[in-house]
Amino acid sequence: MKPLLEVRNLTVEFNTASATVHAVNDVSYTLAEGETLGIVGESGSGKSVHALSMVGLIAMPPGRVVRGEVLFNGRNLLALSQRELFDLRGKEIGFIFQDPMTSLNPVLTIERQIAEPLRRHLGLSASQARKRVVELLELVGIPDAERRAGQYPHEFSGGMRQRVMIAIGVSCNPKLLIADEATTALDVTVQAQILELVRDLKKKIGTTVIWITHDMGVVAGLADTVQVMYGGRIMERGPVRAVFNDPRSAYTWGLLKSLPHGSQRGVKRLYQIPGNPPDMTREPVGDPFAPRNRFATERCFRETPPLVDAADSVSGHKVAAWYDLRQELAKLEAASHD
Amino acid sequence: MKSFFSALLQSRAGLFGFVLVTVFVLAAILAPFLGLPSPTRSDLLARMAPPTWTGLFSPGAHPLGTDELGRDILSRIVYGSRVTLIVACSAVVLGGVVGVLLGIIAGYYRGIVDRVLMRIVDIQLALPLMLLALLVVAALGPSTRNLIIVLALTSWLRYARIIRGQVLALREREFILSAHAIGAGTWRIMLRHLLPNVLTPALVIATLELARIIIMDAALSFLGLGIQPPNPSWGRMLSDGRVYISTAWWIVTFPGIAILLTVLSVNLLGDWLRDYFDPKLRTSR
Secondary structure: OOEEEEEEEEEEEEEOOOOEEEEEEEEEEEEEOOOEEEEEOOOOOOHHHHHHHHOOOOOOOOEEEEEEEEEEOOEEHHHOOHHHHHHHEOOOEEEEOOOOOOOOOOOOOHHHHHHHHHHHHHOOOHHHHHHHHHHHHHHOOOOOHHHHOOOOHHHOOHHHHHHHHHHHHHOOOOOEEEEEOOOOOOOHHHHHHHHHHHHHHHHHHOOEEEEEEOOHHHHHHHOOEEEEEEOOEEEEEEEHHHHHHOOOOHHHHHHHHOOOOOOOOOOOOOOOOOOOOOOOOOOOOOOOOHHHOOOOOHHHHHOOOOOEEOOOOOOOOEEOOOOOHHHHHHHHHHHHHO | OHHHHHHHHOOHHHHHHHHHHHHHHHHHHHHHHOOOOOOOOOOHHHOOOOOHHHOOOOOOOOOOOEOOOOOEHHHHHHHHHHHHHHHHHHHHHHHHHHHHHHHHHHHHHOHHHHHHHHHHHHHHHHOOHHHHHHHHHHHHOOOHHHHHHHHHHOOHHHHHHHHHHHHHHHOOOHHHHHHHHOOOOHHHHHHHHHHHHHHHHHHHHHHHHHHHHHHHHHHHHHOOOOOOOOOOOHHHHHHHHHHHOOOOOHHHHHHHHHHHHHHHHHHHHHHHHHHHHOOOOOOOO
16 A cells, blocks of 8 residues: 655754743654544643644644654645645544644634635535535534524534534545544543544545544454553554554553553452653753663663664554563562562 | 514513614604604703603693703603714624734634734723723814714724633644634634634624713713714713702603613523524524
């Protein structure tokens, strides 16, 4: 499969009066056409910022893309003019944002909001757009679409609004759909419905998807590839199954360990990763997770580990770590038996 | 349109304002056909004739009496409303359009654009508006057009200040980010996404401003810088009639009531319109 998106050495900073925030540090990856990439990380890991900065959606200033290239179908997005970006966003790259409660304009009808990209990018007439809006609403599973199209956002529930957001995101059949925490604000049953809808849409229109979340469970159910980010860097990435069954980064291991398991009995406390999120204003030296990592070596504090192929794993499984997590875990295991 | 009237019928205050505004506007438009005596024709034999219904001796038939030159007050109020309404509405629209646009621009671009615009507002607010109006009228000369310009000039900054504040908050909302994400350009964001969100506050300011401008128009006319005699204007009627208040109260009272009712009805209608245009308060259509 040919790559749709190639991110190379993307580095993003925010310069404020008092400090520089190193939000994204040297992130590189490729995304194949039709692939679903799940990006996992905690708040401040750079997962959202890196996606927004690719298409010029971060405020500049204070934001600044320091280095890097983002090749989308061979075109460097970071070199595009404002005008070209306007034409690209919503047409070739669709977005779904986190909070469906605030991502829709409260004073415009649903129809106008879905019709906007259709009229802007595809040049549809008002009546053509109206027809397409109804089709799109039906596609995302909103009953009584004709009537609902004329309503305002406050007349929709959270899940329904997220469906509307998805309809806007896919309205122009984008090649790439970026969903930023798209299910975070929804309760679990609605979340499951939305995920089902996205899987279904993927089958129907074959879009490539980047799904940004902090929920490992969502990634497991949706993505082909998972990419774990921490402190503005990729810690580990690879096929979902490989990463979940055989994590090589201590951070991924900690995340997985802190998930509740169905098999867990009684009132066993969940694992908690020790320490606090990193100070992003610090110069990025060394492994960003090292201060919270029980397996960190001295080298982890001094040198930044490159993202390399994980030993003895499937192809595409990469990890950035100086330590060997498998050895460390084996030692831990042995110690607990003594 | 049907839903507009059925919604209107449900609000007593809104209906009252709407009916009164309609009556004023119709009276202004149809003034020549109402069979009124000329507003400028004086009848010295019937000077300061009291309103007919008071039962006092009153030469001629003047429902609201006559002024010190024997001119019919009802006629002068009706013809005066033409001038007053045209001047006030034009000034409100002109000031509103300029103020809202500049407010959106200042709030959206922030930075240097915002600072320059808001300092202009500050400077203008520091000057007494009446002094500014006097200076401009004195420089440009009194005419209906200049009066509109002057009144709009005292009005735009109120819109600009408030709308800017609203836009500063709105531009950080997620729906503006999503508008960017569907490829909307700067002007599209300002006019299609931000403007509808600030129309409600703009409408509220407009109703307050209309009332204020009618009073300011009256004040300028009172000072002799507004509508020039012998053309009737409410403010001028007040200023000319005030010296007779102890002997002929009707000369000032009726123009005063006309101003009061206009301002009241515009405010009631404006309040109702604000609710009508708020999608959250509108019942399902």
